[in-house]
Amino acid sequence: MTELLGVILAGGQASRMGGGDKSLLPLAGKRVIDHVLERLRPQVTAMALNANGDPERFAEFNLPVVADSVAEFPGPLAGVLAGLDWAAERGAKYILTVAADTPFFPMDLQVRLEQARLAADLPIALAATQGPGKLYRHPTFGLWPVALREDLRQALALGLRKVVLWTDQHGTAEALFPSDHFDPFFNINMPEDLVKAEAMQ
Structure with missing residues (x-):
């Protein structure tokens, strides 16, 4: 994989935190x-x-801010x-997505997602952890091919919203990450989660 672009997903409304940007909250x-x-x-x-909203609030990070087109x-x-x-504008073939409210995701996320995708010979790879008798997929942490963007655009226009309903249509590999003692995909949804995150440092 020559050029891989990373996209931080921060487009949610943070309703459980009372609105605002969860990603700008203080942590450690x-x-x-x-x-x-x-x-x-x-x-x-x-x-x-x-x-979404005014991109100027992220100006200090000197990153492109891309808003939802839907x-x-x-x-x-x-x-x-x-x-x-x-x-697509940059001529890249894949993106790696992560959630903006998940501060502990694995440092080998890209490597293991790419290994899973290649091993399964499938276009998409998502992160997963093993729960009690069940595999939990983390659909905001994935490798996504630019070649499927028009298909995704059409699916959204038709009202599809659930990530795995779309990914399962195209074939999705799963990269399993350990979570026995520490959940690397712990995300900050509510005020008490910030307290938990502080303790996880």
């Missing part, structure tokens, strides 16, 4: 997004932020599409 002397950037930067050749906050698939459109 930094902001949540600073932890995300530190982990994503070594894994990709360039990054963009998927966010109205009414349809969910993470709209952010994936925004990232794929940005990648």
Whole structure:
């Protein structure tokens, strides 16, 4: 994989946090997004932020800010599409997506997703962890081919919103990450999650 672009998905409305940007909340002397950037930067050749509203609030990060092209906050698939459109302009073939509210995701996310995708010979790869008797997929952490962006655009226009309903149509590999003692995909949804995240440092 020659050029791989990273897209931080921050397009949600953060309703459970009372609105605002979860990624800009303080965590361990930094902001949540600073932890995300530190982990994503070594894994990709360039990054963009998927966010809606005034992009100036992210100006200090000196990143392209790509907004959803689909109205009414349809969910993470709209952010994936925004990232794929940005990648297409740069001539890239894949993007790696991460969630802006998940500060502990694996440093080998890209490597293991790519290994899973190649081993299964499938176009998409998503991160997963093993739960009690069940595999949990983390659909905001994935490798996505730019070649499927028009298919995704059409699916969104037809009202599809659930990530796995779309990915399963095209074949999706799963990269399993350990989570026995530590959940690398722990995300900050509510105020009490910030307290938990502080304790996880």
